[in-house]
Amino acid sequence: MTRSILIVGVGGQGTLLASRLLGRTLLAKDYDVKISEVHGMSQRGGSVVTYVRYGDNVASPIVEKGEADIILSFEELEAARWLPYLKKGGKIVVNTQKMDPMPVIIGAAEYPKDVLKQVEAAGVEVQAVDALRMALEAGSPKAVNVALLGVVAQNTDIEKDVWEETIRTTVPEKFIDLNLKAFGLGYNA
Amino acid sequence: MKKLMLGNEAVAQGLYEAGVRLVSSYPGTPSTEITENAVKYGEDVIWCEWAPNEKVAMETAIGASIAGGRAFCAQKHVGLNVAADPLFTVAYTGVNAGLVIAVADDPGMFSSQNEQDSRHYARAAKVLMLEPSDSTECKEFTKLAFDLSEQFDTPVFLRLTTRIAHSSSSVEVGEREEVPVKEYVKNNQKYAMLPANAIRRHVVVEDRQVAEAEWAETAWVNKTEYNDTKIGVIAAGITYQYAKEALGDKASYLKLGCVNPLPLNLIKEFASKVDTLYVLEQLDPVLEEQVRAMGIDCIGKEAFDLKGEYSQSMIAKVILGEEKESIALDIDIPGRPPALCPGCPHRGLFSALKQLNVFVSGDIGCYTLGALPPLGMIDTCVCMGASVSALHGRNKVRPEEAKKSVAVIGDSTFVHSGITGLVNAAYNQSNSKVIVLDNSITGMTGHQQNPTTGKRINGDPTTAIDLEALAHAVGIERVIVVDPYDIAATRDAIAAELEVEAPSLIIARRPCVLLKEVRAKMPKPFEVAIDKCVGCKACMKIGCPAISFADRKSSIDFTQCTGCGMCQPLCKFDAIKGGN
Ligand SMILES: Cc1ncc(C[n+]2csc(CCOP(=O)(O)OP(=O)(O)O)c2C)c(N)n1
Numbered sequence: 001m002t003r004s005i006l007i008v009g010v011g012g013q014g015t016l017l018a019s020r021l022l023g024r025t026l027l028a029k030d031y032d033v034k035i036s037e038v039h040g041m042s043q044r045g046g047s048v049v050t051y052v053r054y055g056d057n058v059a060s061p062i063v064e065k066g067e068a069d070i071i072l073s074f075e076e077l078e079a080a081r082w083l084p085y086l087k088k089g090g091k092i093v094v095n096t097q098k099m100d101p102m103p104v105i106i107g108a109a110e111y112p113k114d115v116l117k118q119v120e121a122a123g124v125e126v127q128a129v130d131a132l133r134m135a136l137e138a139g140s141p142k143a144v145n146v147a148l149l150g151v152v153a154q155n156t157d158i159e160k161d162v163w164e165e166t167i168r169t170t171v172p173e174k175f176i177d178l179n180l181k182a183f184g185l186g187y188n189a
Numbered sequence: 190m191k192k193l194m195l196g197n198e199a200v201a202q203g204l205y206e207a208g209v210r211l212v213s214s215y216p217g218t219p220s221t222e223i224t225e226n227a228v229k230y231g232e233d234v235i236w237c238e239w240a241p242n243e244k245v246a247m248e249t250a251i252g253a254s255i256a257g258g259r260a261f262c263a264q265k266h267v268g269l270n271v272a273a274d275p276l277f278t279v280a281y282t283g284v285n286a287g288l289v290i291a292v293a294d295d296p297g298m299f300s301s302q303n304e305q306d307s308r309h310y311a312r313a314a315k316v317l318m319l320e321p322s323d324s325t326e327c328k329e330f331t332k333l334a335f336d337l338s339e340q341f342d343t344p345v346f347l348r349l350t351t352r353i354a355h356s357s358s359s360v361e362v363g364e365r366e367e368v369p370v371k372e373y374v375k376n377n378q379k380y381a382m383l384p385a386n387a388i389r390r391h392v393v394v395e396d397r398q399v400a401e402a403e404w405a406e407t408a409w410v411n412k413t414e415y416n417d418t419k420i421g422v423i424a425a426g427i428t429y430q431y432a433k434e435a436l437g438d439k440a441s442y443l444k445l446g447c448v449n450p451l452p453l454n455l456i457k458e459f460a461s462k463v464d465t466l467y468v469l470e471q472l473d474p475v476l477e478e479q480v481r482a483m484g485i486d487c488i489g490k491e492a493f494d495l496k497g498e499y500s501q502s503m504i505a506k507v508i509l510g511e512e513k514e515s516i517a518l519d520i521d522i523p524g525r526p527p528a529l530c531p532g533c534p535h536r537g538l539f540s541a542l543k544q545l546n547v548f549v550s551g552d553i554g555c556y557t558l559g560a561l562p563p564l565g566m567i568d569t570c571v572c573m574g575a576s577v578s579a580l581h582g583r584n585k586v587r588p589e590e591a592k593k594s595v596a597v598i599g600d601s602t603f604v605h606s607g608i609t610g611l612v613n614a615a616y617n618q619s620n621s622k623v624i625v626l627d628n629s630i631t632g633m634t635g636h637q638q639n640p641t642t643g644k645r646i647n648g649d650p651t652t653a654i655d656l657e658a659l660a661h662a663v664g665i666e667r668v669i670v671v672d673p674y675d676i677a678a679t680r681d682a683i684a685a686e687l688e689v690e691a692p693s694l695i696i697a698r699r700p701c702v703l704l705k706e707v708r709a710k711m712p713k714p715f716e717v718a719i720d721k722c723v724g725c726k727a728c729m730k731i732g733c734p735a736i737s738f739a740d741r742k743s744s745i746d747f748t749q750c751t752g753c754g755m756c757q758p759l760c761k762f763d764a765i766k767g768g769n
Binding site: 012020023024027032035047061065066077080081085100102103105107109110112115119122123141 | 520521525562
């Protein structure tokens, strides 16, 4: 059976590193893995999505409405935007950060109130974490992505050391400790 | 060893394994990472370069191939328009060592200005075209393409789409096959295309298509897979994966790895074995029309779409009538279009232009985002380079408005195809005011070096174009340089230039804030002194994503602010603090 994870956020938040670490970890566990990314600076500041699918034999690299087992959202509004992609009984892991999109900044729209409460009210399991706080505690606001990956890791049956090994072999040497710390904070959240 | 590789990365691995000597490309999403990854093998193994544009890149690869080294170029779909001139004639000359041309289409237009289907080029230029459906095939088809190129003495196309180029799947990596540089034997009847020679080469082209079609009938890249035969699907590339996902073994498949020329007998045989035949292909009915031309009945575009992407859910819905359940909230979710980054120098330039309220002939790059609110300062955008030439045309028709009109063009785009437009403005005498947004990098496609940056693709130092001297050389006497971070000074300098009855080149020079060396030198994030903020929203006019407004006060998000300080002079109440 193929499982699907959606990683969503705002361009520039580091969603790509999270999906790559996730993909490499799954490959290390001998899954067939496909990841579909959105590239280019042109996406910066916009709503971005990465699809991760794994199983015995994966055909399509993309995830569509009603198909995701987990949605990892780097931002609250994005969790609501991508909610239709969640499977019935799926789970949302979300960073409690709010970033105003341009229509809100220019006063053409409002950032909806209590977004996460509304998602929960729709009967969806939500795990909300303050990943920015974890990242700052680990030493850099940039580590939000790896802290969130730690939270996702909690929700899988893949051993902690397999994740840590991927981090060690993927991120530049001088950032390994920082990222392992951020991952650990997410993993224990 | 198995590695998770992006389709583009796998193509690069294929180039390495196929013994390729030279890669010359111009960046363009979704093709860019092929060349970026090919660099990693080292330039003594594969000479890699960013060319000024796709035409130069393809001609460079043609020269290398005729000289006897396996050669490659990559571009996005619209890049192939720029390179179309050499393409149609290299199809006549054929090759010496293998020549492969990658073209990446963008169904759904994730980062493109149109949705053209490159398969038309394969048919029009009569060039064999392979289309992989995952990263493993990206590598294998790349290697095969070089063999076919040499076997049939032809350039070969490798067609990708965004979902193949930018998806990762596992790839078995192999060793490089050292392919020595072939002998070059002078043969101008084959390589010098004047009419007398070209007439004879056209015969070769037509014969070659027949031979290639024969090869395609039994080629391993065209595969049939029989399951339930009530439904038969002909598909290639990513669409094959969508069909497999949606239909599994409820359908039989003819998966085409070669999309030009088509294995017509194989198609006939497959069609005869299934009850209902579907031709699934994104964009234009290129396969479908050829299937129908053989008198074979099929279902294609009438049930699907000429526009946008296909997907597994679309196929399941149309063919099986199945749909998945999904949840949605009953609230308005504001859109989140991409925006100029916090600290982007383009924001300063467009803010200045907004104050001048001018017509802006636009071009393609990060700065095209200046078209969106709240700046909304781009009037037109057609293709790379068009800003300069189209402004000239406008000024000839509306000379009275020349003082209220400018062109904006990025540094990479200017070199790509803006220089010729500038030559025209000087030569044919319009008072065009051309602004080069010189951020010292090709930003839009993810930071590639270009001939203005002084660095090669691998970061090695090289010569840089002197824009000022170039303008003088083509006959533009007026050249000024402004710093777009200083919005008021930029506005005043452009206003003064607009008054002059002569063409001008205005260089808005400030490097992209995302460049590491620039970022490292930026001041700390700015802050809003709550007690001084009166909530007038003047700072919000520049549309910086780091500035938001709540409870009648502005605030600056420290995780986003780059310390550029462009917002500070906008505050009359001295509420924005920072700068050190
Ligand atoms: C013919 C063609 N080739 C490539 C592209 C892809 N592309 C779009 S903008 C751009 C370059 C942008 O660089 P620059 O002009 O320096 O502006 P910046 O993004 O840095 O502001 C490229 C390569 C394209 N749209 N058309």
